[in-house]
Each structure stands twice: as C-alpha cells, then as structure tokens.
Amino acid sequence: MSEPLTTEALTPVVPLDRSSPVPLYFQVASRLQQLIESGEMPVGGRLANEVELAERLGVSRPTMRKAIAYLVERGMLVRKRGVGTQIVQPKVRRPVELSSLYDDLAKSGQAPSTVVRLLEVRGAPDHVAAALGAPDGLEVTWIERLRHAGGEPLAIMHNAVPTDVLRPTVAELERHGLYELLRSAGHVPRTAHQTVGARAATAPEARLLRESRGAAMLTMSRTAWDAAGRAVEYGSHVYRASRYSFELSLHS
Structure with a gap:
C-alpha cells in the first residue's frame, strides 16, 4: 500500500x-x-x-x-x-465561457424565446443548497423554462436563485435572460463552477424538445458567484445534442 x-x-x-x-x-x-x-x-x-x-x-x-x-x-x-x-487518472475537462444561453443566442441572431413552465418560492433541495454553499432549507426562487431558438425548442432549464438576490416575474423571464436580470439587480456573475455532461432524454424531456425518447442530450450544471463572492444562481440545464454544442477556444 x-x-x-x-x-x-x-x-x-x-x-x-x-x-x-x-x-x-x-x-x-x-x-x-x-x-x-x-x-x-x-x-x-x-x-x-x-x-x-x-x-x-x-x-x-x-x-x-x-x-x-x-x-x-x-x-x-x-x-x-x-x-x-x-x-486516479483525471478526466478530460473543457472549460467554457461564463455567459447565459439567452445572451449567446441573441448575439448570434437566433431569436431566443422563453416559455416559463414553473416559477415558485421553495426551500432549496439539499444538492442545490450545497452547491450554493448555503444552509439546508434556503429560500430560493425555483424556475423552470423551455428555451426556443428560431422557433424550435432547444433546452429545458432549471434554476434556483436566492430570494434575497432576485425575485423575477414571469413577464421578466419571458422578455429577458436570467443573467441580464441578475446584472440589473447588481449581482453580476463573475465566477462559476460548471460541469458539462451527456445522457439520454427521458420521455417528458423528449416530448418537450420534440426528440425521440432516448435521444442524446447535453447537460450542464453551474453555480455562479458575484464579485462579492456571493452565490447568486444555480442552474441545471438539458440541451438537444442535435441542435446544440459547447464551443471551446484552445490556445497552446
């Protein structure tokens, strides 16, 4: 040994x-x-x-x-x-830029639109509280959205935001990206921990995203902090692999 x-x-x-x-x-x-x-x-x-x-x-x-x-x-x-x-042998990791899907789509001219499927205040689940570095039961605004690009469904997004950071309305979330709303509230995301993965779509996900059951999905989970070191957002997103990829710029 x-x-x-x-x-x-x-x-x-x-x-x-x-x-x-x-x-x-x-x-x-x-x-x-x-x-x-x-x-x-x-x-x-x-x-x-x-x-x-x-x-x-x-x-x-x-x-x-x-x-x-x-x-x-x-x-x-x-x-x-x-x-x-x-x-043990480390896995390959690929860092990506700290930005929101809404911002990325808008910059590329892909006409993002949003359907807010759920918006409620609840206690943060244990894994979300841990990601935010907060005590169990932290009160968060829980958001579920379906994001479209060019009229087609692209991603299912779940986000948790501490209620004393931001309490967005359905109308705000339909017209703006979450990071835009955070910036307007004075909580500009500065650093983040992000994990990208892949899995097969569940039946409900496939229906919402107009894919076949078991279709390939890209996944991303992220916790973001503002300049003061405060956790301002936790997100867990699922993307259609047939319509979306994470692009990386590599330098030697």
Missing part, C-alpha cells in the same frame, strides 16, 4: 487568497487538480486524512471535505474503504 502524500509538500503550493470572491474550497480543489494533472501528485498516490490536510493548509475541516468531494465528483480522487482517498 502506498504511503500518504506528505502534507508538508503541499502547503507551499496551495496558496489561498482569502480576499477573493472564489470560495476557499474551490481554490484548494483547483490547485490540487493542477498538481494531479501535472503529475506532481501522481496517480495511485494517497492523500493524508482531511483533518491533517485542513490543519496544514489553514482551512476548516468542512472546507477541506468539500474540496475533496469536488475532486471525487470530477473523477480525480476516489475514496476506498481501508485505503483512504486515492488519486
């Missing part, structure tokens, strides 16, 4: 900016991810326990736990009973 990676070696290479709007757990996770991808933290190695790591890096245990959970979710770490937290 491999020995745990030394936390002393990690301390100087995980600098934290406590004045940054980027959450501490994300700073820690991002730097550990860089070390894994560069090979400085080799595949097959084990991390020390989260208590020791938290002490060495000067963060709380919940912050360290959240950073590790983030890397587990991204497939870079795995927890094994009797072994601990082990580094």
Whole structure:
C-alpha cells in the first residue's frame, strides 16, 4: 500500500487568497487538480486524512471535505474503504465561457424565446443548497423554462436563485435572460463552477424538445458567484445534442 502524500509538500503550493470572491474550497480543489494533472501528485498516490490536510493548509475541516468531494465528483480522487482517498487518472475537462444561453443566442441572431413552465418560492433541495454553499432549507426562487431558438425548442432549464438576490416575474423571464436580470439587480456573475455532461432524454424531456425518447442530450450544471463572492444562481440545464454544442477556444 502506498504511503500518504506528505502534507508538508503541499502547503507551499496551495496558496489561498482569502480576499477573493472564489470560495476557499474551490481554490484548494483547483490547485490540487493542477498538481494531479501535472503529475506532481501522481496517480495511485494517497492523500493524508482531511483533518491533517485542513490543519496544514489553514482551512476548516468542512472546507477541506468539500474540496475533496469536488475532486471525487470530477473523477480525480476516489475514496476506498481501508485505503483512504486515492488519486486516479483525471478526466478530460473543457472549460467554457461564463455567459447565459439567452445572451449567446441573441448575439448570434437566433431569436431566443422563453416559455416559463414553473416559477415558485421553495426551500432549496439539499444538492442545490450545497452547491450554493448555503444552509439546508434556503429560500430560493425555483424556475423552470423551455428555451426556443428560431422557433424550435432547444433546452429545458432549471434554476434556483436566492430570494434575497432576485425575485423575477414571469413577464421578466419571458422578455429577458436570467443573467441580464441578475446584472440589473447588481449581482453580476463573475465566477462559476460548471460541469458539462451527456445522457439520454427521458420521455417528458423528449416530448418537450420534440426528440425521440432516448435521444442524446447535453447537460450542464453551474453555480455562479458575484464579485462579492456571493452565490447568486444555480442552474441545471438539458440541451438537444442535435441542435446544440459547447464551443471551446484552445490556445497552446
């Protein structure tokens, strides 16, 4: 069994900016991810326990736990009973620009339109509260929209916005993109954590998007923060893969 990676070696290479709007757990996770991808933290190695790591890096245990959970979710770490937290081969990741679908469609002249299927105030589900870094039961405005482009359905979008950040109306959501409304309310999204994936359409999704059941769907989940470091929005979207793709600009 491999020995745990030394936390002393990690301390100087995980600098934290406590004045940054980027959450501490994300700073820690991002730097550990860089070390894994560069090979400085080799595949097959084990991390020390989260208590020791938290002490060495000067963060709380919940912050360290959240950073590790983030890397587990991204497939870079795995927890094994009797072994601990082990580094595995990292998945390919493709960052995309921080923008809204409405803004992207409008800029490309594709005439976006929106049908608001649900708009209500409710307690945030556990996974949404966790993504927003908020206590369970946080009151959010829950939004479900069907977005069209050029008259055709393109995406089903679910969003949660803390009620003390924004309480949009149906009319506002039909005429404007959510990020435009956030900007108008003084909460400009500045940083985000976004995950892109793929899966097959469910029967209800296929009906709404005019696709066959089981058709390929692109998925995206995102949490966005404003310049003050406040989480202002959580989104979970499903797109028709036959009509939509994520475009990336790569530079060497």
